Amino acid sequence: MLRQYELVERVKSYDPDADEDLLNRAYVFSMKAHGSQLRASGDPYFSHPIEVAGILTDLQLDDETIATGILHDTVEDTVATTEQIEKLFGANVARLVDGVTKLSRIEAQTDTERAAENMRKFLVAMSDDIRVLLVKLADRLHNMRTLDFIKNPDKRRRIARETMDIYAPLAERIGMYDFMDELQELSFRQLEPEAYATISKRLEQLRAGGGDVVKRISSGIRMLLGQAGIEAEVVGREKRPYSIWRKMQRRHMAFEQLSDVMAFRVVVGDPAICYRALGVLHRRWPMVPGRFKDFISTPKRNGYRSLHTTVMHNENMRIEIQIRDAAMHAEAELGLAAHWAYKQGDEGAAARESYPWISDLLEILDHAASPEELLEHTRMAMFQDQVFAFTPKGELIQLPAGSTAVDFAYAVHTSLGDSCIGAKINGRTVGLRDTLVNGDQVEILRSKTATPDPAWESFVVTAKARSAVRRHVRNLQREGQLAMGRKLFDEIVARLKRPLDDAAIAEALKRLKLADRNALYIALARQTLTDAALLEAVLPGSTVGLGKAGKRGSKAASARAGQQAAIPITGLTPGVAYRLEECCHPIPGDRIVGLRRPGTGIEVHRIDCSMLEGDDGLEWLDLRWVTDSEVAVAQLIAVVHNKPGALAAVTGILAHHGANIVNVNLRDRDRQFHSFVIDMEVDGLAHLTNIIAALRATQSVVSVERG
Structure with a gap:
């Protein structure tokens, strides 16, 4: 544990103007507040906030953030109050401590609604001052380092799962890759102990069998670049067990089949030299196709910049190489902390400008309808791979892999997504559900009268x-x-x-x-x-x-009811205040009746639907169509002869009569007959009646009935 003077000296070493008195007072206050409290390891509880503060000094954060790290558990775990913190340490420190206290309550939650509410507090506090998140990540990192002292294995796994699902993605989102790697590694060890042990043992065997391969390859890369006049720092390492396990899962491969378990980092003088170094390496060793990524020209959403390539080394193995300059390396190591956003006056605005995904999360937060939806959307937004596309004006839009034109439109602006009716990708008109690939130029076609299609939910990511x-x-x-x-x-x-x-x-x-x-x-x-x-x-x-x-109403009363007295509905928007039931597929023109079930919309049935026989005393409602010329989905059951061209004859008749087939299923088949269930869009009862008559007049069709 850091002593008081050691902590102060650490801060003063990178920030000579730091408030030494603030740090000393925070140290003494926290030590007295926690008193004789002990951690699961048996160490004094006070050691935890000091270690958290030590982690924050590694990020070279300001004195207020370090003081927050020292004090972050006092309000939650001692008799200290937020008002007391404000009086002794100022409004900024009190606000940060309060924010971290709220974030801490996301832990140990099993109830979805409470977890969602804490996630809401998490996002609001994070958007107000990103330093809150930095302190919380340091807090979680130290807790994960000491997780083995918790005796309950279920509690360890729960904390590890929460870390993997929430905190590691958040660290990645703000570019703190060292934090992310260590959080994932510590979580993986708890969640998949056997896999962790197996992969670690294989890595030890690999090291024993090949000698110091990493050091040998690093020296070779440095020498090659030096011969080309490029001065570079080259560091190599084996990939972490979690990274290897994830690749094994994704590619369905055994450990022995993996050829790229080593990665090397090349740090050079400036961005231009990065590309020179890349050319030297590619001339010496062949590049593995599809494994080159240029994050310098198109940085990740968290600001990460680097060149990534994989080459076939002359020791007959694949190696991954990352090339960057010193500034990019600092950003990759420290992420958001390297930007010192909190020293730019408006902390929240600076963070949101640098990290637009925070604003997206806040917009989602404002409109989430349920706790489950909030948790789903925030985790989606935090934990996805990226694809890069461009607007017609050349603006870069970063999206999750698998995104569609609709996702692109909403990423540009919510109003553009709401009014989207089509898209052109690289000048070619495509469907809205077509997925984007890196480098696509996307033009969104819009209409002032358009509204979002509920069907979009099935394919947007x-x-x-x-x-x-x-x-x-x-x-x-x-x-x-x-x-x-x-x-x-x-x-x-x-x-x-x-x-x-x-x-x-x-x-x-x-x-x-x-x-x-x-x-x-x-x-x-x-x-x-x-x-x-x-x-x-x-x-x-x-x-x-x-x-x-x-x-x-009752069934008899509804059967006698006059249609003018019935409540009118349309067939255009089923599922809004009512739904057209699939048991009888009512369409405009049918005599219909509604069933009211507590807590749901009105069920719309044909008056002769067999399901109405067992309505269990539910209330009946007289309904009528506003018009009989609206598109609706009808269902037919057609029995056709088992011979070539029979189904083609059926679909030909449907096409001739302007019916759009939605779905076709083969229900029964034997040597003589096939029975098909056909869902199709029709304009009403008259339209459907004409289609049935035409099908019954066809020699290939044995019988046709409504579903």
Whole structure:
């Protein structure tokens, strides 16, 4: 453990103007606050915050951040308060300590909602001052280094999994690769102990069998570059067990099949020399195709710059070589800490400018509908490989691998994604679901009247795009539920046969504990509020004697109901306030009825649907189509002769009648007949009737019935 004077000397060595008194007071305060507390290792608890502060001095951070590292556990684990910290150490240190305290509470969470709320606090605190994240990463790194002292193996694995899922990706996102590598390595040792032990043993055997191969190859690279007049620092190392294991998993290979288990770093004078060095190495050893990446011309989103290449060395092995200058190396080693963003006045703004993914996460945070969605999107945004594409004006857009034109549009701007209708990649019109590759130039085609398509959610890969699509779907659902609930409300109130003024409705809302009329309409549409409960709230005593709590309809009543009195719906947006059930595939023109289930939208069935026989006393709702000329999905079951061209005859008739086939499944087959289930888009009941008649008149078709 660092002594008080040793810690101060470390800080003063790189920052002579550091507030020595602040550091001394923080050291003494933390030591007294933690008192006789012990860690799982048996060491004084005070040793942990001092070691965290020591890690932060390795990053050469300012005195306020070092003081925060010393004090970061005092509010959570002692009787000290945030107000006390502010009084003794200033507002900045108090704010940082409070931020780290909030982040610490993300640990040991098993409940999704609480974990999501802590993730929300994590992101907000991180965006306000990125130093909060630096302290938290140092805290987690020291905890992982001492994790073996925790006796409970389940707790060790939980902490390791959390580190692998959250903290290692965050370290990567801010360019702190040494932190990321060590966090992953320590987590891997806990999560996959057998794999870790096996790979470590193989690496020891490799070292024993080949002598000091790394040193020999490093000297060879340095000598080769020196002969070309390039002065370089060359450092080699074996890849870490976790990196090797991940490659084995990704490529489905055994350890013996891996040929590139060594990596070498070449540090030269300036960027131009990086490319010269690359040319020298490629002239000497052949490059492995597809393994060259230029992160100097196209840096990663976290600012990382370097040239990466893999060559076939003359010892008949692949070696990975990274080439960079001294400034790039410092950034790669320290990441965000190398930029000293906190000394630029507005810490949060500087961090968000350097790391735009933080802003993307904040936008996702603002619109996440559920804890699960928040956790899903933030982890997606933090832990994905990259692909680089360009706008028509040459602006570089970095996206996760597998991204589509829709992901690209949302990465440029949310409004562009919302209005996207098509795309051109390298001047060629393509589908929106086509994936991008490095170097693509993407032009987004847009329309002022366009809106996000709910189907996009099935193929977009960025959290920002998926969040935007889900937000649009939620808005559609809300609008549909409001419209449906308003109609239900009017129909219910009409039974009172007396006018209902605003005062009566306001009183009813109070009794029902609903915020406003919109909340009332949505509750009716989702049947979290029954008709009887509404009637009783509006006019107490009005439901006496109704039976079955004032249930609106029955099957017989619905069958007799006049269509003009039924609630109108359209066929264009199923799944908003209602859904067209797949058991009977109702289409515009069919006689339909609605079933209301508590907490869900209205189920729309054909009046002759067999599922209605077992409705379990659910409330019935009379519905009618607004028009019979809307596109809807219908289902046919066609039995055809087992002979060449029979299915082609069926699809030909469908095409002739303008029906778009959505899906075809072979349900039954034998020597004589095949039975197909065909889902297709039609314009309504009349359109479907014409298609059925045409199919029945075809010699290849034995029978056709609606599904």
